[in-house]
Amino acid sequence: MSVRRSTIIFAWILLLPALLYVSVIVAYPLVDTFILSFTDASLKKTTKWVGAVNYDKIFNSTFAEVIIRTFVWTFFSVSIKMIIGTFGAVMLNAAVPGRALFRVLTMPPWIVPMAIGIFMWGWMYNGQFGMISGMLQNWGLVDGPVAFLAHGSTAFWATIITDVWIGVPLVTLYLLASIQAIPQDLYEAAWTDGAGRFYRFRRITLPLLVPAMITMSMLSLIATFNSFDIIWILTQGGPNGDTTTMIIDTYRTAIGSKRYGEGAARAVLICIFLSIFCLLYFRVTHRLASGESR
Amino acid sequence: MSQPALINRYRWYELAGIYAGIFVFLTFILAPFVEGFLVSLKPLGLLFSSPYRFWPENGSFAAYRSMWVSVPGFARYIFNSFFISTIVTVVVLALVVPAAYAFARFRFRGSGPLLAAFLAVNMFSGAVLLIPLFRLMRSFGVLNTYFAMIVPGVAFLIPSAIWLLRTYMMRIPRELDEAAFVDGASHFYTLRRIILPIAMPGITVVAITTFIGSYAQQFIFALTFNSKTEYMPLPIGLFAYFGRQEVIWNELMAASFVGIAPAVILIFLMQRYLVAGLTAGAVKQ
Numbered sequence: 001m002s003v004r005r006s007t008i009i010f011a012w013i014l015l016l017p018a019l020l021y022v023s024v025i026v027a028y029p030l031v032d033t034f035i036l037s038f039t040d041a042s043l044k045k046t047t048k049w050v051g052a053v054n055y056d057k058i059f060n061s062t063f064a065e066v067i068i069r070t071f072v073w074t075f076f077s078v079s080i081k082m083i084i085g086t087f088g089a090v091m092l093n094a095a096v097p098g099r100a101l102f103r104v105l106t107m108p109p110w111i112v113p114m115a116i117g118i119f120m121w122g123w124m125y126n127g128q129f130g131m132i133s134g135m136l137q138n139w140g141l142v143d144g145p146v147a148f149l150a151h152g153s154t155a156f157w158a159t160i161i162t163d164v165w166i167g168v169p170l171v172t173l174y175l176l177a178s179i180q181a182i183p184q185d186l187y188e189a190a191w192t193d194g195a196g197r198f199y200r201f202r203r204i205t206l207p208l209l210v211p212a213m214i215t216m217s218m219l220s221l222i223a224t225f226n227s228f229d230i231i232w233i234l235t236q237g238g239p240n241g242d243t244t245t246m247i248i249d250t251y252r253t254a255i256g257s258k259r260y261g262e263g264a265a266r267a268v269l270i271c272i273f274l275s276i277f278c279l280l281y282f283r284v285t286h287r288l289a290s291g292e293s294r
Numbered sequence: 295m296s297q298p299a300l301i302n303r304y305r306w307y308e309l310a311g312i313y314a315g316i317f318v319f320l321t322f323i324l325a326p327f328v329e330g331f332l333v334s335l336k337p338l339g340l341l342f343s344s345p346y347r348f349w350p351e352n353g354s355f356a357a358y359r360s361m362w363v364s365v366p367g368f369a370r371y372i373f374n375s376f377f378i379s380t381i382v383t384v385v386v387l388a389l390v391v392p393a394a395y396a397f398a399r400f401r402f403r404g405s406g407p408l409l410a411a412f413l414a415v416n417m418f419s420g421a422v423l424l425i426p427l428f429r430l431m432r433s434f435g436v437l438n439t440y441f442a443m444i445v446p447g448v449a450f451l452i453p454s455a456i457w458l459l460r461t462y463m464m465r466i467p468r469e470l471d472e473a474a475f476v477d478g479a480s481h482f483y484t485l486r487r488i489i490l491p492i493a494m495p496g497i498t499v500v501a502i503t504t505f506i507g508s509y510a511q512q513f514i515f516a517l518t519f520n521s522k523t524e525y526m527p528l529p530i531g532l533f534a535y536f537g538r539q540e541v542i543w544n545e546l547m548a549a550s551f552v553g554i555a556p557a558v559i560l561i562f563l564m565q566r567y568l569v570a571g572l573t574a575g576a577v578k579q
Contacts, residue, residue, distance in 0.1 A: 015397075022449055032429065091319055096316075105323065106323055108327060119550060120547070131329045131346065135346065169323070232514075233513075247422070255424060267425065271422060274422075
């Protein structure tokens with residue numbers, strides 16, 4: 001089909017509303033963040049240009065620590081999501097009675113409003129009366145109540161586990177779909193050759209699943225890096241800042257203490273990291289796509 | 295599905311292993327809901343007593359009644375959540391259906407980078423852009439209104455909706471619209487009369503995922519852009535059960551289940567559609 005002028009105009013007309021919308025609500029704020037990050041914007045009436053002071057402050061504060069924590073937090077959350085998600089996808093792919101129901105039952109953490117799932121975890125982690133502490137005590141595994149959210153290290157893992165829980169359904173369903181897209185004759189050929197079930201899994205399923213796993217972990221990486229609700233509802237970044245990630249710290253600085261300029265500088269830094277992830281993501285998926293067609 | 299071939303027949307111990315695996319997996323997924331439901335049945339006294347008891351002795355649905363009394367505005371919060379999500383979904387569809395069609399069918403200079411730019415929006419959470427969005431909402435004068443939650447909500451749901459719908463539309467045979475075009479139909483007529491009806495299942499899936507997504511993201515925008523109780527969505531409204539001394543956990547859980555019931559029922563009814571649509575989107579990449 002030759003690309004005619006009228007076609008191009010038509011395409012642009014179709015795109016224009018969405019384009020305008022995203023420009024005003026996302027692109028403009030992005031530019032505004034960048035500009036704000038060089039000012040001392042706060043609740044004060046006047047705002048003046050301060051150069052790179054806000055960026056300088058970042059590295060003189062505990063923010064460097066926050067950056068490292070964010071990466072560790074994200075790394076563990078995404079890795080555990082991928083492991084549990086792959087496990088779930090393989091299990092749910094098995095042709096056993098009841099699997100349609102089992103598949104539906106994986107969805108709730110994904111379809112329920114996030115805050116509600118987080119409240120439920122908040123109760124489970126409750127030190128005095130919560131389920132996890134209670135069960136551990138009843139089974140005699142711990143002596144007294146364990147207040148998971150009151151201690152730095154347990155709170156750190158508690159927020160990770162909740163993040164995993166919310167992310168697992170999507171990973172599982174996506175990987176399940178990818179497993180089902182693997183041509184059945186590959187398995188049949190291997191089976192005829194006498195390959196066992198585990199061998200077929202290791203030599204066919206797993207390698208062919210790698211592209212989907214990479215795609216999913218990149219998407220999950222971005223979502224996890226941006227994760228706000230879970231930490232905010234469970235710990236608000238505490239205790240002693242042990243669950244404060246970059247997003248939480250940015251929110252605290254900008255919205256909590258109304259230091260817009262400093263908050264904006266933090267946001268810009270987040271954007272830089274996210275852009276790197278995004279570039280990486282396009283790179284990887286592009287390579288995978290061209291590799292597949294070869 | 296075809297009948298299970300010989301290759302898919304399991305030995306008893308394999309079957310046992312699979313069921314054990316599924317059990318462990320689903321326990322992780324469902325434990326908070328089971329515990330949350332049991333909590334909603336327990337009287338507050340039983341909750342705050344040790345040792346911990348899993349099953350609710352003398353449990354009742356009392357919290358499902360008292361929750362309406364403790365937080366009189368609760369019905370309003372549910373309404374707000376549904377209202378916001380409905381509007382967000384309608385606006386997203388209005389913007390995304392034409393855009394997805396353009397990306398699915400036409401290649402022109404700049405279309406590739408433009409698609410990438412749309413998808414890049416996916417990487418920013420609302421939290422990153424909160425300060426300028428706050429200023430923007432303030433200058434529009436829409437802080438503390440529904441708009442403050444609807445307007446940014448739409449933007450962050452556009453990318454995944456475009457992605458999903460574009461994939462779906464690319465699978466509609468090109469011959470269909472080309473034939474119509476050759477017959478003299480205008481582009482617009484072709485889109486409206488030929489593509490839209492065929493793409494309906496895909497549009498439905500996008501509508502459902504957008505609705506779910508809007509429900510899920512109602513936290514941070516509402517937290518920051520709205521302080522009026524009358525416009526609060528469910529996730530923030532639930533904080534009303536956080537008393538001065540302690541959280542009324544049984545009512546909080548009861549309220550959670552009441553709040554999500556309509557959405558969950560809706561989704562389970564659409565479940566077949568949903569999984570099929572997601573799979574289509576996922577496999578095709």
